Amino acid sequence: MIPATFDGLMPIVILMSIAVLLFWGGHFASVILAPKKPSHLKSTPYECGEQPVGSAWSMFNVRFYVVGLIFIIFDVESVLMFPVASIFREMNDMGQGGYALIIFLSFISILIEGIAYCWKKGDLDWVKSYQVSLNDNNK
């Protein structure tokens, strides 16, 4: 096994730089090649030919946030599960598979509890979430 070196991280940086350079290059090319005839009407935001009214930066529904919320919790839980998952086979070979399984399953069970809660409370319903929570409050 060849130990990893920091040079192994080089491709990531190189590729990112290539992406940036490519972007700049393309941009530069378009600056050179593309015609430039700006007009006010041309640079209004597209709204099916109508004059846009107001800014698009308005308030959005909370359900977007709730989805993001569930996502971030799951994201973090999966982050914590990754190291455990990658030593799972090793522990199993060492004869500690049962222990690892219990640890792992109890972790996952709490995860499942979270999704079950959100499911029950209607946070996973895109349309109904508002009505469901209205009913909840009436109880």
Place this chain on the structure above:
Amino acid sequence: MISLASYLVISLILFAAGLTVMIARKNLVAILLGIELILNAAALNFVAYSRYVTNNLDGHIFSLFIIVIAAAEAAVGLAIVIRFFQIKETVHVDEATQLRN
């Protein structure tokens, strides 16, 4: 070679930036941004010490959990901000005066 001091200085600057954000900004979301910066400064210190001082991975574990807690804190904090906005129609921190008096 990179020394421990450089990491500490970076972390210090991060912390100071976060501190400035937290004090100077009046937007609750921006204050949360400052908190993230401060937490990251701390986590960076943990990892740096883990490599330069203790030579074990406990610092990594610490910063892992800092990240976890920061995520949880951001989730709950932003939820509170959103709720606050729904009630008060503003995210200005000095308007959060319900508990006054």
Place this chain on the structure above:
Amino acid sequence: MNQTVVSYLSQYEFYDSLLALFGNNQGLLAFTIFLIVALIIVGLCATIGGLGTYAERKISADLQQRIGPNRVGPYGLLQFLADGVKMMTKEDVMPFTADKMLFYLAPMLALVGVFATLAVLPFSSGFAMADLNVGVFYLIAISSLVGLAVFLGGYASNSKWSMLGGMRGASQIISYEIPVTISILAITLLAGGMSFGTIVGMQKGLPINWFIFHNPFAFIAFFVFFTGALAETNRAPFDLPEAESELVSGYHTEYTGMRFGFFALAEYIEVFVVCGVAVALFLGGSNLPVDIKLDIIPIQIIEVVIFLTKTLLLYYVVIWIRWTLPRLRVDQLMSVCWKYLTPMAILNLVGCAIWLVVFNGKSMADMVFGH
């Protein structure tokens, strides 16, 4: 394990002479090799991405009993070059209400996120640029930049269609990241590591050794992964962020010229990357089905060809799905993710863990053929 192109090449004699050529500066040599390989891969992927647009149009035409592009080059093969040139020569329009900085930044973020994933894609046992210990994990993490780019693109345009598309796109991408991540977690569990080298190395031999056939749960996990990946790349039937019949063009409504081109390029390369990851994780990657005694270079070429063949087959499937299935509604989209795919993915993960402990890491093939 942890092979990079450089460490792979360093096993051979000509590496030493190369090293001498660079004045024994290992870092510089590595940089040069990496740069060359990166350019090759980027070129390859850009070509594939470009050909992807051609293939998409050709296949869709086929499915709809049309001819499709046929003017530029033989069979219209050079159509994508023509498209590229067209984009470069289009006027670059930015809405005056836009957030200039973010408008500029968003396509770049998408491009960076997609290109950075290429670093760990295992084209062959020696042609992977980097085999990080956290390979798959890195890939998931860095590809979430694309979701951010979609959101920022939608936001920066300050157009209602873009904003809606951006919000939808971001929430869809982050939602579908969960089943994908958990399916990958199941594979990590089975392989006992996150590096692509480990994962692909575990699947040596006949197709029966692939992880998709390792156990029933992994089999389901593949489909969960693939569905989720389709949604993450905003492909039909999950192309809600850019649903042309509802949102004009979604988050890139306001993008023109080269910036639009970069968004499109990023999207097509991401589809390619996702297919490649599916191949590496579930379908045996670049492994040869049998041991062939050949020189190094031919084997590498064969492996690359195998990998590309599998990937392009999946790519075909993706296009096929796009032109076959109708688009989901946004509430269906969310319920598919949270109520079907995520519980299934968790179930698969639990199932794989239990399978691993109960059968002591044996696959179905091991039990049938008795290793």
Place this chain on the structure above:
Amino acid sequence: MFIQILFGLSALLTIGCAIAVAVTKNIMHSCVFLLGSLIGIAGLYATLGADFVAVTQIMVYVGGVVILMLFAVMLTGGKDYVSKAQNLLGLAPNMGNKWTYTIGLLVSLVFILTNVKLVSSVIKANPAKTFGNEFPSTVNQLGHLLVKDHVLAFELSSVLLLGALVGAAIIARPRKQ
């Protein structure tokens, strides 16, 4: 050599973006600069050989926290929402004015001066070390630590996240007015 370059780039990104977070007047830009800063920190983690932590940083922050913050900005009125009541009350603007910045910078200065003392003592206590170009994989060790030494924290973090999920969902869920 590469590691120094990586460190330099990351440090530049981190510090530059962190300062930009503090300086910019646009909350959306502030979030995006925070993203840059966090990616820079991930790079710094990479230079410390903490590959898993680095990727976790990207995964959680880039994929999660920053998107959540952007959502929150959108949900609280887009770019920079200033309520009418606020104008009437004559409060400082949301993104601060020169007075708030003066106070903030002063406190930061105090903090920096204080910490210079701490940092210098730490550096005195820890003689410089040099490391080779190699770094061992941390994933497996982290896994073992999580499963063995820190198993309680591991399980409890799951409970914490559950609590955060439930609590935040309850708080954020739309209600009848």
Place this chain on the structure above:
Amino acid sequence: MEYTVGSIAPIFLSPVIAFVINAFFGRRLPRHGDWLAVLSVFISFIFSARIFSDFVFGQFATDYYVHKTFTWFDLSHGAQIFKVDMGIYIDNMAAIMLLMVSGVATLIHLFSVWYMDHDERHGRFFTFLPLFTSAMLGLVLSDNLFSLFIFWEIMGFCSYSLIGIYYEKEKAGDASIKAFMTTRVGDVFLLLGIVALWMVLGSVNYVDIYAAIAEGKFAGQSVLGISLATFAGFCIFMGGMGKSAQFPLHVWLPDAMMGPTPGSALIHAATMVAAGVYLALRMYPLMVLGELTTFIAVIGAITAFMAATIALVQTDIKAVLAFSTISQLGFMMIGVGVGSYNAAFMHLITHAVFKACLFLSAGSVIHAIHEQEMPKMGGLRKKLPYTFLAMMCCTLAISGIPFFAGFVSKDRILGDALYWGFMAGQGPFHAIVPILGFSAALLTAFYMFRLMFLTFFGEPRDKHIYDHAHKEHLSLTSNVPLLILTVFTLGFWYAGTLTGQSFGKVFGAKTEWFKILVEAPKVENFVNHPRQAFGSTDTAEKASLPVARYDHQSGYAGPNPDEHKLHTAHTIGAVASVVIAFAGVFLAFLMYIRHSIKPWADNFSGITTTLKNRYYFDNFYVDILIKKGLLGLNRFLAWIDMGIYDRYAVDGMAVVNRTLYKASKWFDNVVVDAIGVDGTGVAVNLFNLVLRIVQSGKIQFYFIVLITVLASYIWTLNI
């Protein structure tokens, strides 16, 4: 035999799991999860049976034990050791106890499925029952007084919940509170005892205590001027008195019959009350060292006699059984006191079996006729043949008729008491113990047969009730548990050669396996006791079992030089108890079947009233202690409040105030108005300015303060 945690832990854990599941998901489960409770306890029973067969049939020596510990918490700092171990301690006694508890509990659970069917508190009942069982099993398994105390309290809580399960009934609520509070009195003492031991020994492990006794660590130690052994032993015994309902803390047990009958069977007959006796047996060396045995014997004798007399006049079928329980517990305490260690333990086991059976039978009767008053019963043996059979056998057993379990054990206790009282050369005062014991035995036989005759024999006294009684059919949940328990009321299970340790007279009760397997811990064996980590398999060598045989010439092969005398005492005791038992039965027969003797209630009305009022104990506690004592204290405090505080402090204050008022009026006019008001306004404004900055409610300001304070703290650090 190798014991791992996996083979021991399920005994305790499976009912706990059933409890948790039933507590959280019981409502969702079919039949409220009663099957789960039964199953879980049955699993415990199977694991216990394995341990039992290893220990008893494997003929382990008396001093062989399995002791596994793990560190619960360790707060040691330097030389100061503060470490608490938890663990498992199993010897022969615990093995037998485990089998008894889990077996009886299984049958009771099974019976409850039938008894509690269609009851509205079905789910709640089956939530607490497994928890209760697990606590008792945990108590038996525990290796130290701390964990014993924990399980002790869990049992207290469970009994509270089970007694008060019909909490809407005022009597049930009161009874549960009474049970809880009365046992709390004992528990406080128990905790005191544990703390006293802990302070001196630094450990409350049984083995550590035994070792300390052997090493003489108790010598010279004293608490409050009393020697430590006496103090700790007394306090621990007080705990046992509370739990085992000994005089004078017995008042809760009769009231505790308000709960469902199977609950009573489990709590107040078979297991929980046995915990006190079990504790006394475990701490026997401490009691001996503390010279408490006489005290214990006397308490036991008083309890036995007193409860037996009260039982004579009770008309509620469960009340009779409750008092008989107290009486039998008194016998056990006599056994502990007079040094008949294994007989006391044996009586604990036999009593658990037949008393559980009696309670279940009573439950069966109550379920059939929905009536608890015996005067309204009669002639039920035709309607309830299986219950009658079961109850008859148990009554024979409890009365001490030969060939039944009670005879075997009670006879030995009485024989030892006889020896202890008359022949061991002690003072004449000691004779009171055997006398009261034998009297109680007589009364036991009498009142139990009174119960039988009133319930099952004769003509039905209430035709209506009799006609509405359900005819009994054999079914797994209703009668079979009774019949199974009935089988084990036969004497030969407990006597003689069942386990093949010795060839001897089967019913002669002289070479019982109990005698060989269970004996008081020999403390000197524990001095260098081995400890094993919790997870390890058990590897300690078990000593081969010395076979004790009775020899007419030299007595037992035991250490007692007076074996021969003892044997004589036993012979006398056996004969006497047989005679007494039959006399009791005959008396009951004459009174309630032949009616040739009038029941004595009419002759001794004063005594009967006293007995019916249970010696006015409840009245004493309520009227004297609480009303007089507590209310008197209250009144005293009220007097202090009204008479002293009000009169002098408050009224005096008024006078002072009035004076001050005059002074301040002047002051107000001159100083305040002139200087104060305006000045105060200015001052307040100034003060406000400062305070407003500090107490702004603005989080950012707090943050600034925080950082500033932190910074200044760091500056003061000398680094």
